[in-house]
């Protein structure tokens with residue numbers, strides 16, 4: 190190690206050694222031994238570091254799964270390093286691990302971590318196999334009724350020592366957690382069985398790889414690579430609907446893997462039988478294993494997800510705000526996350542706590558407040574749900590506080606939110622007199638001024654009914 194003007198200069202061997210040390214910590218001993226230990230340093234020239242794997246298969250694997258990380262770690266060690274080439278150098282030629290570049294004839298075309306280069310034959314590493322999202326683990330997946338089957342099936346596949354159902358086909362609407370579960374499976378296997386080769390990619394990338402292979406007359410490598418994995422996961426398979434030759438190749442890849450008892454996991458936005466533009470034989474094969482759907486979220490699941498995300502992000506969100514969001518943002522989990530991110534970012538920026546008012550203001554586009562008229566029936570239903578009483582109690586003569594108070598709240602809101610007169614409201618509440626309604630309105634106003642939490646509750650109900 191030498192020092193020049195305060196900058197520590199290390200040899201490239203030392204840099205590579207440290208990069209390897211970091212990688213070992215990150216990927217674990219098993220994966221490191223299988224994939225990275227055999228890789229040797231070749232040279233560093235013009236900002237491009239070259240490393241070599243002993244076989245073409247390993248080269249592709251390292252390029253797909255680790256090269257980008259290696260580039261980042263190396264760049265942190267030495268900012269001159271801009272890209273990493275993974276080449277093939279058979280073991281006997283790579284006896285000298287550093288400095289001397291191998292004879293050009295022994296090297297296969299390099300695979301880069303940079304973006305695709307149009308006239309370069311093989312796949313570029315970043316395009317091959319996707320980087321897994323660190324947040325998408327089973328631990329971070331909130332389970333509820335709508336996704337419990339898909340979650341249980343995904344876990345089974347991830348934890349099983351032998352193939353149980355093949356393929357596992359997960360389907361559901363946009364943003365409901367299919368990709369999250371797929372990544373969850375991949376993370377789990379990577380952690381527990383680093384020696385297993387798991388390949389996850391979107392159907393779009395599969396097609397892209399296939400087209401590249403055709404273009405560069407390298408379909409053998411393509412086939413070899415896809416057929417040598419232990420677990421193949423293809424996300425959003427609907428993408429290849431109507432793409433006949435990609436489907437054909439996918440069908441053969443799929444069959445080859447299933448025949449060898451390798452696990453295949455597929456996701457789509459529809460069930461196999463509903464995948465239009467997909468060949469019948471493929472549709473039928475896709476449905477052979479376990480088909481598990483993810484249903485639209487329920488209020489409870491949305492609330493659970495919000496609580497979990499807020500906890501992970503370590504932000505304080507009042508329960509009322511979470512309830513409000515869970516009631517209002519029902520489209521999918523991605524939108525729910527988006528809303529949560531927006532309000533937490535805002536709160537951090539302006540250093541003000543999150544409130545129901547600020548939330549509503551901030552999300553007005555998402556909430557798309559409609560100024561439609563609310564009906565008394567809707568008010569009764571929503572208030573009854575909120576306080577967990579029967580709708581019938583809105584009309585009944587029962588006077589127990591547990592039902593009388595919600596009834597008063599519903600009367601108050603009916604006065605506030607509808608143009609109905611007091612007698613009309615009274616009639617809708619089991620034929621009560623207008624003075625009873627007047628009394629209810631006064632009582633609720635009084636309670637609101639005395640009891641903050643009661644006031645917030647009523648406010649929450651009012652907002653929810655207005656949107």
Ligand SMILES: Nc1ncnc2c1ncn2[C@@H]1O[C@H](COP(=O)(O)OP(=O)(O)OP(=O)(O)O)[C@@H](O)[C@H]1O
Nearest residue numbers: 329330331362363364365366367368369494522523
């Ligand atoms: N049950 C859940 N628990 C925690 N987070 C979830 C859950 N379901 C979905 N998410 C989150 O919602 C977001 C969208 O999920 P994901 O990308 O997996 O959806 P998808 O079904 O694959 O959508 P698409 O159809 O658009 O591909 C992700 O950030 C994911 O972490």
